[in-house]
Structure formats: C-alpha cells, structure tokens
Amino acid sequence: MRKHVLIVLGIIVLLGIAIVSWLAWPDAARLSVDQVAGKRPTIGAPREQVIPTVVIAKPVGWAKGTMPQVAQGLAIQPFATGLDHPRWLYELPNGDVLVAETNSPPRDGGGIVQKIMNVFLGRAGAGGPSANRITLLRDTNGDGVADLKTPFLTGLNSPFGMALFDGYLYIGDTDALVRVPYRDGETRITVTPEKVVPLNPGGNHWARNVIASGDGQTLFVSVGSATNIAEKGLDAEKYRAAILQVWPKDKTWRIYAAGLRNANGMALNPKNGRLWTVVNERDMLGSDLAPDYLTQIEFGDHFGWPWYYWGGYPDDRVEPANPALQQYVKRPDYALGPHVAALGLTFSQGARLGDRYAQGVFIGEHGSWNRKPPSGYKVVYVPFGPNGFPLPGAKPVDVVSGFLNARGEAQGRPVGVIVDKKGGLLVADDVGNVVWRVHAAG
Structure with a gap:
C-alpha cells in the first residue's frame, strides 16, 4: 500500500514539475528592442529552445473609424481598402500602384515545430488561401485615395515582388521568376506569364522579391531559406537563403550573395546605387536573439546562415559545423532588433514628410511570433549619413x-x-x- 502511495505521489510531483516547466517555457526578453538595435547591438548568450516561444497577436482588423498612429507632423488615411491580404507594392511610371494580394502556398507538414507554426500562423491571419492576384490602384483625382481598383494580373502562384525592366513586368512567384509584356497605362494583362528562371519552392519563406539592378542588364531576386536553421539538411536549402542575380535576356543566373536566412525587401541606395536589403534572422535562441538586420550587399558576400549570426556568432545547433566559414562571415551594417520580422524596405528619396525623413530608409516590420513581449508591428525609419550608411548611434524611429x-x-x-510620386x-x-498612405500633416 505504502509503495503505491509513493508511486502516486511521485507521479503527482513529476506532473507538477512538468506543468511548472510548461508554464515557464515561454522565454521572456531580458533586453529591450533598442538594446538589440543599431550599429552596435547587444548580442547576449543564446537561450536555446526545444519548444518555441509563441506569442502571436490574434488578428481582429480595424474597427470602424480606427487607424494606425503616426509620428508627430504626419497624417494617415486609407489609400485602398477591401483588399485580400495585400503584401507588396510597386509604383508604375504613370503613378498607378500595383499591389500583390497574396499569401503562402500550403506549407509542408514537417515536425512538431512546423505544426505549431502552422497552427499559430493560421491564427495570425497568415494561413489562408492566396488570392494569387496583382491588383491595380489608380488615384484619378489626386486626393490621395485610389478610386480605381481592378484586377491587373491573375492566375499567379503566391506572387510577391514586381519590377519593370526592358518592356516587361517581372513577378516573383514562389516557384519562378516570370514576366509579361507591359505598356504604360494599361489596366489589365491577360497573357500567360513566361517563365524566366525557376526558383526552389516549399517549406518556409515563400515570398520572392525582385528589383532591377543598377547596371541595366540584370535583376536581383531574393529567395529565403526552407527552414529555420537547415534542420532538414543542406540539400533542402539549395539555391536558397540567398540573393540571386538574373540575366533575363539569356535566362541565366548566379548566386550574388548567400547566408541570408530570409532577405525580403531590397532597394538601391540613391546615393551610390548599392544594393541594400532587410533580413529576418533565426528563431528559438530566445527572445533577445538574433537581431533582424539592414545591410548593404556586395557580390560574394556571405552572412553566415545557418552556421553563424551577426558576423560570426556560432549557432551550435547546426550540424555539421562549418568552422572554416567563420572568418569570412560578413557582419551586417545595422541591427533592427530581435524577431521584428523586417520585410518592407524603401529609401526615403522623394518623400515629402519633412526634413526628419530626408535621408534614410523606411522599413515595414511585420511583427514577431517568437518573442515575449512582441516586437515589430510597426513601420520605422533609419536615418543615414552623408557616407551612405546609417548614422552612428541612431536607433530605429517609429513612423507608423x-x-x-x-x-x-x-x-x-x-x-x-x-x-509614391x-x-x-x-x-x-x-x-x-x-x-x-502617410503624408505631411496640414
């Protein structure tokens, strides 16, 4: 009898420990976002997780009469409403705006972490079917509101980035860079897109951005990793976690830069034409690691993924190790904070929002799922100096x-x-x- 009582007590104690461990499992941040941002962020010790911290905001949408907040001196209004998961924007030469209404293709089943992500990303409004559509928005009377909203190109496969180049509109589908002929002013394209180069699909990080390079001959295409840290093997990451350079006339390409877990927004610095990007870094090292970042990209750069982060800090979870790479890993130019999910990027050239935003970049931060408390969920501004790089000591400034x-x-x-124009x-x-649409107040 006593033996049975002891067994029962032991089970209760173990269950109690398990429950306490479960309740204590989400890793809370010990540093502020600003401490892990800027040119010299605080890089603390990793706190590896088996079960990911999941603190993801339930999507509720905007109640009638509500809208985002903007910095002093700015105002905001809807430019277009009633869209279906608008992710990416591109302005045409005549001022029309294209918006990619798009979402992830069905995700691979994967292991327990992927299943958890699928459930919570679905709850966050990121798991619905993709409209697979590019819509044209036109403001005909110049009041800052689109009064024409019409399907421009349909039948795509999770489209994202768009770029006009040499008479064609190029679109980054999740599995290919495609193109259609374009004439200025048209409001609908019905031809079947032509494949330029294939892109490896599947897994995580489905969105492919595309921009024209400054040489007038090539395009840059971003392709994110299939996994968090290559946990399904490096074969699954072939030609991924990279920015590709594409020669569209020849339909050939090469890897331009690598070790970029999920580069999304790309832009050319108007000061010198150099390529810049924002990158989503890895998960499950705790709420303070690793910082997403903004950086200039040169041909041949390697930023360390999956083996290293922030210029050479090793991720001991990755096997096999790659010690020979460490000395060649490039440190990013500017940290944006942990798990902010930096996606959008545009230089402020042409913005009429006041002197404060005269020289720098705007960054759309989609928001964290793997941090307690949440980070991101805002648009920030990073001021640049006359040398074409972020100002020393500057932190991201909230804009929206x-x-x-x-x-x-x-x-x-x-x-x-x-x-916009x-x-x-x-x-x-x-x-x-x-x-x-954000504009100067008054």
Missing part, C-alpha cells in the same frame, strides 16, 4: 505604429512600403486588408 491594440491583438500588420508613404497592411 498602433497596429496592436491594448489587448495585444493585431488590428493590422505592415509589410511592403514605397514612396507625390511624396507620400504607402504601407501594405495584410491583416487590415488596407493600403495606408
């Missing part, structure tokens, strides 16, 4: 915020950002299903 309400629910989540800032909000 309030996407989380007082209950921590997501009224919206910002993604793509562009400066009139100097306003357009922001794609894929939970609010709105494109917002």
Whole structure:
C-alpha cells in the first residue's frame, strides 16, 4: 500500500514539475528592442529552445473609424481598402500602384515545430488561401485615395515582388521568376506569364522579391531559406537563403550573395546605387536573439546562415559545423532588433514628410511570433549619413505604429512600403486588408 502511495505521489510531483516547466517555457526578453538595435547591438548568450516561444497577436482588423498612429507632423488615411491580404507594392511610371494580394502556398507538414507554426500562423491571419492576384490602384483625382481598383494580373502562384525592366513586368512567384509584356497605362494583362528562371519552392519563406539592378542588364531576386536553421539538411536549402542575380535576356543566373536566412525587401541606395536589403534572422535562441538586420550587399558576400549570426556568432545547433566559414562571415551594417520580422524596405528619396525623413530608409516590420513581449508591428525609419550608411548611434524611429491594440491583438500588420510620386508613404497592411498612405500633416 505504502509503495503505491509513493508511486502516486511521485507521479503527482513529476506532473507538477512538468506543468511548472510548461508554464515557464515561454522565454521572456531580458533586453529591450533598442538594446538589440543599431550599429552596435547587444548580442547576449543564446537561450536555446526545444519548444518555441509563441506569442502571436490574434488578428481582429480595424474597427470602424480606427487607424494606425503616426509620428508627430504626419497624417494617415486609407489609400485602398477591401483588399485580400495585400503584401507588396510597386509604383508604375504613370503613378498607378500595383499591389500583390497574396499569401503562402500550403506549407509542408514537417515536425512538431512546423505544426505549431502552422497552427499559430493560421491564427495570425497568415494561413489562408492566396488570392494569387496583382491588383491595380489608380488615384484619378489626386486626393490621395485610389478610386480605381481592378484586377491587373491573375492566375499567379503566391506572387510577391514586381519590377519593370526592358518592356516587361517581372513577378516573383514562389516557384519562378516570370514576366509579361507591359505598356504604360494599361489596366489589365491577360497573357500567360513566361517563365524566366525557376526558383526552389516549399517549406518556409515563400515570398520572392525582385528589383532591377543598377547596371541595366540584370535583376536581383531574393529567395529565403526552407527552414529555420537547415534542420532538414543542406540539400533542402539549395539555391536558397540567398540573393540571386538574373540575366533575363539569356535566362541565366548566379548566386550574388548567400547566408541570408530570409532577405525580403531590397532597394538601391540613391546615393551610390548599392544594393541594400532587410533580413529576418533565426528563431528559438530566445527572445533577445538574433537581431533582424539592414545591410548593404556586395557580390560574394556571405552572412553566415545557418552556421553563424551577426558576423560570426556560432549557432551550435547546426550540424555539421562549418568552422572554416567563420572568418569570412560578413557582419551586417545595422541591427533592427530581435524577431521584428523586417520585410518592407524603401529609401526615403522623394518623400515629402519633412526634413526628419530626408535621408534614410523606411522599413515595414511585420511583427514577431517568437518573442515575449512582441516586437515589430510597426513601420520605422533609419536615418543615414552623408557616407551612405546609417548614422552612428541612431536607433530605429517609429513612423507608423498602433497596429496592436491594448489587448495585444493585431488590428493590422505592415509589410511592403514605397514612396509614391507625390511624396507620400504607402504601407501594405495584410491583416487590415488596407493600403495606408502617410503624408505631411496640414
């Protein structure tokens, strides 16, 4: 009898320990986002997780009469509403705006971590079917509101980035770079897109961005990793976690830069034509690691993924190790903070938002799922100096915020950002299903 009682007590104790461990499992941040941001962020010790910290905002959308908050001296209004998961924006030469209404293709089943992510990403409004559509928005009377909203190109496969180049509109589908002939002013394209180069699909990080390079001959295409840290093997990461350079006339390509877990927004610095990008770094090292970042890209760069982060800090979870690479890993130029999910990027050239935003970049931060408390869920500005790099000591400045309400629910989540022809800032909000326009107040 006594033996049975002891067994029962032992089971109760073990269950108690398990419950306490489960309740204590989410890793809380010990540093502020600003401490892990800037040119010299604090890089603390990793706190590896088997079960990921999941603190993801429930999507509720914008209640009638509500909208994001903007910095002093700015105002905001809807440019277009009633969209279906608007993620990315591109302005045509005549001022029309294209918006990619898109979402992830069905995700691989994967292991326990992937299943957890699938469940919670679905709850965050990121798991619905993709509209697979590019829509044209036109403001015909110049009041800062699109009064024409019409399907421009349909039948795509999770489209994302768009770029005009040499008479064609190029689109980054999840599995290929495709193109269609383009004539200025047209409001619908019905031809079947032509494949230029294939892109490896599947797994995580489905969005492919594309921009024209400054040489007039090539395009840059970003392809994110299939996994968090190559846990399914390096074969699954072939030609991924990289920025590709494509010669569209020949339909050939090469890896331009590598070790970039999920580079998304790309832009050319108007000061010198150099390529810049924002990158989503790895998960499950704790709420303070690793920082997402903004950086200039040169041909041949390697930023360390999956073996290293922030210029050479080793990730001991990755096997096999790659010690020979460490000395060649490039350190990013500017940290944006941990898990902010930096996606959108545009230089401020042409913006008429005041002197404070005269020289720098706007960044759309989609918001964290793997941090307690949440980070991101805003649009920030990073000021640049006359040398074409972020100012020393500068931290990201909030420009558009309030996407989380007082209950921590997501009224919206910002993604793509562009400066329009009139100097306003357009922001794609894929939970609010709105494109917002920020302009100078008064």
